[in-house]
Amino acid sequence: MTTVVTVTLYDGEQDDLDIAMRLIKEYEKLFDRNNKDSDVYKLNNNLTTTVSGDTAILLEKALSISEKSNGAFDISILPLVELWNITKATKPPKPEDIEAALTSVDFNNISINNNEIQLKNNCKIDLGGIAKGYIADKVKEHLKNAGVKNAVINLGGNIVVMGDNNGQGYSVGIQSPFKQMGELSARLTISDMTAVTSGIYERYFEYENEIYHHILDSKTGRPVNNELASVTIIAKESAIADGLSTACLVLGIDKSKQLLKQYDAEAVFLKKDGSLSTTDNLIIDNSDNIPEIKRR
Numbered sequence: 001m002t003t004v005v006t007v008t009l010y011d012g013e014q015d016d017l018d019i020a021m022r023l024i025k026e027y028e029k030l031f032d033r034n035n036k037d038s039d040v041y042k043l044n045n046n047l048t049t050t051v052s053g054d055t056a057i058l059l060e061k062a063l064s065i066s067e068k069s070n071g072a073f074d075i076s077i078l079p080l081v082e083l084w085n086i087t088k089a090t091k092p093p094k095p096e097d098i099e100a101a102l103t104s105v106d107f108n109n110i111s112i113n114n115n116e117i118q119l120k121n122n123c124k125i126d127l128g129g130i131a132k133g134y135i136a137d138k139v140k141e142h143l144k145n146a147g148v149k150n151a152v153i154n155l156g157g158n159i160v161v162m163g164d165n166n167g168q169g170y171s172v173g174i175q176s177p178f179k180q181m182g183e184l185s186a187r188l189t190i191s192d193m194t195a196v197t198s199g200i201y202e203r204y205f206e207y208e209n210e211i212y213h214h215i216l217d218s219k220t221g222r223p224v225n226n227e228l229a230s231v232t233i234i235a236k237e238s239a240i241a242d243g244l245s246t247a248c249l250v251l252g253i254d255k256s257k258q259l260l261k262q263y264d265a266e267a268v269f270l271k272k273d274g275s276l277s278t279t280d281n282l283i284i285d286n287s288d289n290i291p292e293i294k295r296r
């Protein structure tokens with residue numbers, strides 16, 4: 001997943017951990033658009049229309065978020081992701097190439113009928129905005145079935161915590177944008193929850209004093225540019241939180257709050273000016289050096 005993965009068990013067996021790591025690798029392969037054996041590669045290259053149960057379920061979840069977010073989250077974004085090629089590019093693509101890529105970007109081009117998937121109008125998909133969350137959920141499910149009670153699963157910032165850490169909860173940091181890794185803008189304490197952050201500082205390049213990052217607006221075809229530096233979603237299900245964190249970063253604070261009313265999810269918005277804002281059920285406690293986000 002070109003990111004750091006850690007699974008920490010506070011009880012359970014070495015075996016549980018080994019299986020968790022194996023699961024992560026298997027799922028990563030299944031959803032990797034560059035892996036020729038993956039469902040995603042085969043769909044994108046018209047090599048199949050039938051996918052595994054996991055892929056079908058993940059596509060359903062993705063489409064549902066697309067519908068509710070009015071396309072702010074859109075897995076048909078792949079032509080734009082490839083055009084921008086954020087991790088390798090040194091300058092933005094030509095406007096006419098952006099226009100051309102935009103013509104096939106529309107989640108309505110994707111239809112699902114059980115395990116049968118149809119991609120219309122040359123549509124190609126990228127699950128990068130939701131797969132890590134789904135995999136984290138699967139690892140949690142496996143650990144739970146194995147009897148593990150307390151664990152932290154961290155797939156590149158998609159964090160799932162199991163248990164309540166002896167009643168104290170687990171502390172999750174929200175990274176300060178464009179600062180050294182580990183420098184925090186806020187902290188939150190969660191038990192039996194997931195916290196997923198999408199930020200403009202994670203993958204980007206700079207060109208003529210502008211930042212071009214990896215979360216794209218499916219309407220403009222360009223990296224999102226609004227008041228937000230990052231969004232952290234706190235919820236029960238990591239796949240949903242992952243999709244929502246990407247969607248909310250695109251939507252900005254006001255529209256995100258509207259979207260989140262349809263979910264059992266809270267959000268912490270970190271603005272480019274460094275200020276924090278949250279959904280109504282959270283409060284910011286500024287008594288410490290680093291703001292602490294709590295439930296109301």
Ligand code: ADP
Nearest residue numbers: 072073074075077128129198202214215216246
């Ligand atoms: P990260 O992968 O860094 O944790 P996200 O979960 O926000 O961050 O996912 C960003 C990835 O999702 C991008 O690298 C790209 O593959 C894909 N993506 C970019 N823009 C969108 C979008 N508007 N909707 C859905 N997926 C997107």
Ligand code: MG
Nearest residue numbers: 129242243246
């Ligand atoms: Mg995401």
